[in-house]
Structures are given as structure tokens and as C-alpha cells.
Amino acid sequence: MTTQLPSPASPLRIGTRGSPLALAQAYETRTRLMRAFSLPEEAFEIVVIKTTGDNRAMIDADRPLKEIGNKGLFTKEIEEALTEGRIDIAVHSMKDMPTQQPAGLMLDCYLPREDTRDAFVSVTADSLQDLPQGAIVGSSSLRRRAQLLNRFPHLQVVEFRGNVQTRMKKLQDGVAQATFLAQAGLNRLGMAEVAKQAIAPEDMLPAIAQGAIGIERRTDDLDSAAMLEAIHDGQTGQRLAAERAFLAALDGSCETPIAGLAELDGNTLRLRGEVLRPDGSDRIGADRTAPITDGVALAQAMARDLLDEAGPGFFEWMWD
Numbered sequence: 001m002t003t004q005l006p007s008p009a010s011p012l013r014i015g016t017r018g019s020p021l022a023l024a025q026a027y028e029t030r031t032r033l034m035r036a037f038s039l040p041e042e043a044f045e046i047v048v049i050k051t052t053g054d055n056r057a058m059i060d061a062d063r064p065l066k067e068i069g070n071k072g073l074f075t076k077e078i079e080e081a082l083t084e085g086r087i088d089i090a091v092h093s094m095k096d097m098p099t100q101q102p103a104g105l106m107l108d109c110y111l112p113r114e115d116t117r118d119a120f121v122s123v124t125a126d127s128l129q130d131l132p133q134g135a136i137v138g139s140s141s142l143r144r145r146a147q148l149l150n151r152f153p154h155l156q157v158v159e160f161r162g163n164v165q166t167r168m169k170k171l172q173d174g175v176a177q178a179t180f181l182a183q184a185g186l187n188r189l190g191m192a193e194v195a196k197q198a199i200a201p202e203d204m205l206p207a208i209a210q211g212a213i214g215i216e217r218r219t220d221d222l223d224s225a226a227m228l229e230a231i232h233d234g235q236t237g238q239r240l241a242a243e244r245a246f247l248a249a250l251d252g253s254c255e256t257p258i259a260g261l262a263e264l265d266g267n268t269l270r271l272r273g274e275v276l277r278p279d280g281s282d283r284i285g286a287d288r289t290a291p292i293t294d295g296v297a298l299a300q301a302m303a304r305d306l307l308d309e310a311g312p313g314f315f316e317w318m319w320d
């Protein structure tokens, strides 16, 4: 089979959200494809798609995102464009992707993963450990809020949203003494220096798939499949397969306090995972290793054991 390569006359249409981070991720994808196939920039077209999430988040700027919508809030319109053939591939933050794709679409291309850690951002403190008794920290992430309340109960957590600039302004104004962002996003935006500290996973286990970019395509589009295969990072794929199997087995989404991180060491995969109550009052976690080839089975077994340990009731809030 010969792959039909895109050209300036027939460019590959790359669908993305319009946020600065989403665009940076789309440009990175384009650059990798240009290098892999010696193609000019004009062989690609970046197609910005506005999602329900973007619209609602703008209108209801002060409402917690979890009240605005759930799974697929930021991906529905992009996946519709892909299904309808208005774009050829779609670039996503894997952290925001449901574990199942709509019929006819698939995700099997991951770029090399960025830093997986959460970043500590503050104008008054150098690290999470430095925050004084009663300090107010801002986060809109259910996971980060639950983890902070669980591990650092002397802190107070308030709702906090907006882009990096908005959040920095809020910190300057004293609304909170610290906030948290994915280090990967800061790095990709060239804003790594905004972080005072990259938080160790022992203190804040990251979200499933944090720091990973995935590229979605139509299952039957074999030209795109062949192109994406050339830029796929196998190790990121193995790590995400385990993390997403863990998430899928817990029936969770990015809206629930679930954290997980898979790391590779030679032929061994280490998976750490945890579930929390939203108020941080309870945490159930595990840390296990297995041969990489058993990563998905390990993740499924770990999720089952955590569910057993949690017992009925622990997850009721999930379906609120």
C-alpha cells in the first residue's frame, strides 16, 4: 500500500481547539509530520474548532467546570468534524479524552510525553510544603482539590479558573496564595518559569494521561493511519494503555478524583493509582509493578482491588 501524502494543493487538515495550549499542540504535531515526511508547512492546514466547553466556559467564567458539563465537553464538536470529514486528524490533550471513542474514530497515535507532574504556582511561597497553616489555594480540579485536602489538611481550597494570565493576576491580587497547573502545559507554552516547583507524584499523583498528546483519526482512513504511525511514541502508548485501562475499569472521567501514573523501567511497568472522596476525607491507592506486556491486566486488577477496598458507597458521588 502506498500512502497518499498531503501537499499544498491537498493539505492535511489538523483539527484543534483554539486555546494557546491546544494550538501549541497542533503546531507540534504539524512539525513532527513535516519532519517525518519532508513536507512543507503548506501541506498542512490548522482548522480551529470552537467547542461547547470553550463557549460555556467563556459565558460562565466563574462557574466550576464540573457543573457546566461532563465527558466530551471539549471534544464533541471536534469529533463531529472528524466524523463528517471536515478535518482529517484531531489533536487532543489525552487528559481530557474519554476512554472510549465514538464509533468510526480511533486514537492510536501519541506524541512523546511531556512532564507528567503538576506545577506549584505562587507569588508568596516557594513550594507546597512552605504554605502556612490556613493558606488558601485555588483549584477547579476535583482531583487536585481532593488530594490537597487529603494530604495537606491545613490548607483551604477555593474554586479557581481561567488561563495562566488570569490566574497569575488573581494570585497577585491575593485571592489565593497558590494554584496548580500541569507542568506540561506550561512547558509547551514556553512558560516553565511560572512554576515555583514541579510537585513530586508522592505529593500529588497526576491525572491519567497528563502531559500526553493524542491524535485521533477515522478508523478507515488508512492514509492518516500510515502518517500517524511514523510519529507515534511507543513508550507513551504503553504507559497510556495502562493508565487508561485503570480509568476505564473505574468508570471514571476527568471529572472524578482519580489519579494514576505509569512509568517504565526497562521491561517493567510501575503503576500508581488512587481514588479519593471529593472532600479528601478518604483515599485508596496502590503502587504495583508488572512486565510491560501485562500493563493493561495490572491496571484492571488494580482498579478491581481498589473498588473492592472502597466498597459500595464510596463511588456514589460519581454519578451525582
Ligand SMILES: NCc1[nH]cc(CCC(=O)O)c1CC(=O)O
Binding pocket: 093, 094, 095, 096, 180, 181, 182, 184, 185, 209, 210, 211, 212, 213
Ligand atoms: N483539564 C485541562 C487541561 N488539559 C490538559 C492540560 C494540560 C496539559 C496536559 O496535561 O497535557 C490542562 C490544563 C491543566 O491541567 O493545567
